[in-house]
Amino acid sequence: MLIRVKLYRNHESLFKEFDVALEPNHTVLDILYTLKENYDPTLSFRSMCRAGICGTCGVKVNSKPVLACKTKVGELEHPITIEPLDNLPIIKDLVVDHSVLMxxxxKLRVWYEPLGSNLQTFKTNPMVDKSFECIACGLCDASCPVFLTNQDFGGPMSFLRIYKLTQDPRHSKREDSLLRVKDGHLQLCTHCKNCSMVCPLGLMPESIIKFEEAELIKKGLISQNLSNSFDFF
Ligand code: SF4
Ligand code: SF4
Ligand code: FES
Structure with a gap:
């Protein structure tokens, strides 16, 4: 079937429209390769693994941040509008600057510093285990209203990735990592849950932020009224 695709081209600052022959199981990444190969070889976008692993193909489709290689045409309303992610500088067309995420x-030193001992296993909760799957795609940061407006805010990706360090007994700087969460001004999070809704792996960064907030409050590192925590019913 022919489907209308509206594609953002940054050098013209406009959307170009194409009618592309597509099947429901084609992905947004297939659309981009089709456009590049058949309509416009100057189109720029990013992809590597084509399997939802490398995290590099994030774009905004019908206003929602998604991985292009994991989003199927059959799941989308038409016309299909494809734009670059929000919150990150555009390099060209759909290619955004990931160095802002890095x-x-x-800044928050989100990396593992091993203990000297050869401790191999540890028990933690399933959410922490799952957070190890983060592919650093940045879709959560691209959907976060605070990330763009406050350069000091660590962002949901950093907060999710640092949480596993605070819980991992093999990491030699657990207390320090928790202090970094505070340095990242986690209490500015509005708990809008955008980050959890767009994460392609269902990692729920907003819930992790709540755990971190509770831990900071428990240790007296932030006060309850500095936190924007809401209860949802
Ligand atoms: S819940 Fe917090 S971190 Fe997540 S998008 Fe909203 S403001 Fe950003
Ligand atoms: S938490 Fe989810 S959305 Fe955010 S960077 Fe990791 S995988 Fe991507
Ligand atoms: S191309 Fe690697 S996640 Fe999409």
Whole structure:
């Protein structure tokens, strides 16, 4: 079937429209390759694994941040509008600058520093276990209303990835990592849950932020009224 695709081209600052022959099981990434190969070889977008693993193909489709390689045509309303992610500088067309994401990880020192011992196993809760699956696609940061407006805010990706460090007994700087959460101004989170709704792996960064907030409050590192926590019923 022919489907109308509206595609953002940044050098013209406009949407170009194409009618593309597609099947429901084609992905948004298939659309982009079809457009590049058959209509416009100058179109720029990013992809590597084509399997939802490398996290590099994030784009906004019908206003929602998604992985292009994991989003099927059959799941989408028509016309299909494809734009670059929000909150990150555009390099060209659909290619955004991921260094903004990496800078925030670097600022909060979100990396593992092993203990000297050869401790191999540990028990934790399933949400922490799942957070190890984060592919650093940045869709959560691209959907976060605070990420763009406050450069000091660590962002949901950093907060999710640092949480596993605070819980992992093999990491030698657990207390330090928790202090970094505070440095990342986690209490500015509005708990809008955008990050949890767009995460392609269902990692629920907003819930992790709530755990971190509770831990910071328990340790007296932030006060209850500094936290924006809401209860949802
Ligand atoms: S819940 Fe917090 S971190 Fe997640 S998108 Fe909303 S403001 Fe950002
Ligand atoms: S938490 Fe989810 S949306 Fe955010 S970077 Fe990791 S995988 Fe991507
Ligand atoms: S191309 Fe690797 S996640 Fe989509």
């Amino acid at each position: 800078e925030r990880l670097k």
